[in-house]
Amino acid sequence: MRAFLLRLLALTMLAAPVQAFETNARTAWIYDVATGTVLMDKDADQPVPPASMSKLMTIYMLFEALENGRLRLDDTLPVSTKAWQMGGSKMFVEPRDNPTVEQLIKGIIVLSGNDACVVVAEGLAGTEEAFARQMTERGRALGLKNSTFRNSTGWPDAEHRMSAEDLGLLALRLIEDFPQYYGDFALTEFRYMDRVPSNRFNRNPILKLGIGADGLKTGHTQEAGYGLVGSAVQDGRRVIFAITGLPSETARAEEAERIVNWAFRQFTMKQLVPAGETVVEAPVWLGTQPRIALTTAAGANVLIPAGAEDDVKVEAIYETPIPAPIAKGDRLGQLVVTVPGARDAITPLIAAQDVPEAGFAGRMKGAVMQLGKKAMTAAGL
Known part of the structure; x- marks a missing residue:
C-alpha cells in the first residue's frame, strides 16, 4: 500500500499577521483549550518558585479525596498548633475550631490560607511533609514534569518548584476533572466566622473585570515575584494562562488583562x-x-x-x-x-x-x- x-x-x-505577545513575566504559558493550542510559551518548562500558586495542587488532591469518598464537604478537620501558627496569608483558623472541608476549600481558594492548607495536608496525610511527598508523586502521575513540592502552601523552599506549563496544565485538570467544584475559583470574597472581617477578598485581579475570568490563583513571595494562574471564557472558548516573576501587583493585574484580551482578539476559532x-x-x-x-x-x-x-x-x-x-x-x-x-x-x-x-x-x-x-x-x- x-x-x-x-x-x-x-x-x-488578507491582512497583517498576528502580533506575537511580549511579556515582562519571568515565565509564561498561554493555552487555548478547545483546540489544544499553545498560544505563547516563554521559558514555560523552567522550574521556578510558584509561591501560593502551588496551592492548586493541594486543592486538586483535596478534590480527589472528595471524589473518591475519603472526605465529604461537611466533614470537619482539626486545627493543629502548626497550622494555627502559620504566617503569611491566613484563613485565621484556631486550635479550638473544627472547620468543614467546604470552608477550608474556600479558605484556600479565596483567602489563600496557609493555615488552611496545613489543616488539609495533616488531615489527608498525617503530616505536611508526608502530604508534600504525595503531591510530588501525584503531580508526576498527572504529567507535571517540572514540579517538586516541599510543602502544601508554596512557602519559600529552595526545592519547591513548578513551571508555568505545569501550573497551566494543573489548572486544566482542575477545570476538566472537577467541574462540580470549580465554581469556587470565581468567588470574590469569603468570610470565615467574621474573625477578621477585612480578610475576605480574593486577590485575583481579573475576576471583576467583566472579561469572562473565572479563576484561578495568585501567588507572591519576595523570591517568586508576583504570579497568576488564570482562566477566562468568551463565546464558549476558554483560555488558560500562567505567568510568574512580575515586579508588582499592578504589573500582574495589567499583564493578566492584556493576556486575556490578546488571546481572544488576536485569534478566532473556525x-x-x-x-x-x-x-x-x-x-x-x-x-x-x-x-x-x-x-x-x-x-x-x-x-x-x-x-x-x-x-x-x-x-x-x-x-x-x-x-x-x-x-x-x-x-x-x-x-x-x-x-x-x-x-x-x-x-x-x-x-x-x-x-x-x-x-x-x-x-x-x-x-x-x-x-x-x-x-x-x-x-x-
Whole structure:
C-alpha cells in the first residue's frame, strides 16, 4: 500500500499577521483549550518558585479525596498548633475550631490560607511533609514534569518548584476533572466566622473585570515575584494562562488583562470539519464495498490568527487501499491542519461504518482486477 495525501482546503487571510505577545513575566504559558493550542510559551518548562500558586495542587488532591469518598464537604478537620501558627496569608483558623472541608476549600481558594492548607495536608496525610511527598508523586502521575513540592502552601523552599506549563496544565485538570467544584475559583470574597472581617477578598485581579475570568490563583513571595494562574471564557472558548516573576501587583493585574484580551482578539476559532461529517472516501481492498467514508469523532477546529496573511492547509493522510475487514471507529489516518507559525493540529480519521471482508468470489475478483491494473501499468497503458 502507499501513503495517500489529500489537500482539502486552503484559506487565505488578507491582512497583517498576528502580533506575537511580549511579556515582562519571568515565565509564561498561554493555552487555548478547545483546540489544544499553545498560544505563547516563554521559558514555560523552567522550574521556578510558584509561591501560593502551588496551592492548586493541594486543592486538586483535596478534590480527589472528595471524589473518591475519603472526605465529604461537611466533614470537619482539626486545627493543629502548626497550622494555627502559620504566617503569611491566613484563613485565621484556631486550635479550638473544627472547620468543614467546604470552608477550608474556600479558605484556600479565596483567602489563600496557609493555615488552611496545613489543616488539609495533616488531615489527608498525617503530616505536611508526608502530604508534600504525595503531591510530588501525584503531580508526576498527572504529567507535571517540572514540579517538586516541599510543602502544601508554596512557602519559600529552595526545592519547591513548578513551571508555568505545569501550573497551566494543573489548572486544566482542575477545570476538566472537577467541574462540580470549580465554581469556587470565581468567588470574590469569603468570610470565615467574621474573625477578621477585612480578610475576605480574593486577590485575583481579573475576576471583576467583566472579561469572562473565572479563576484561578495568585501567588507572591519576595523570591517568586508576583504570579497568576488564570482562566477566562468568551463565546464558549476558554483560555488558560500562567505567568510568574512580575515586579508588582499592578504589573500582574495589567499583564493578566492584556493576556486575556490578546488571546481572544488576536485569534478566532473556525470549525473546519463538523463531527461525523465525511472528510474523504478511501478505497477498500478486498471488502464487501469498494470505498469507505473517513470521518472524525469530534470534528476539527483550528485557531486562525486574526488578519493573518497566510495559508491554512488541511490535509487528510492515510494508507490506500485500506484492507478489509474494517470496524466502525477504527483509526485509519489523520487530518493535519497547518497554520504557519503554530504547531500542526492533528485529528484522527476514523471509519464511519463497518466493511466486512469479501467472500471468496469477491476476493478473487479483487485479485484479478489488481493483476489487471498491474499489467496495464507494465504495458504503459
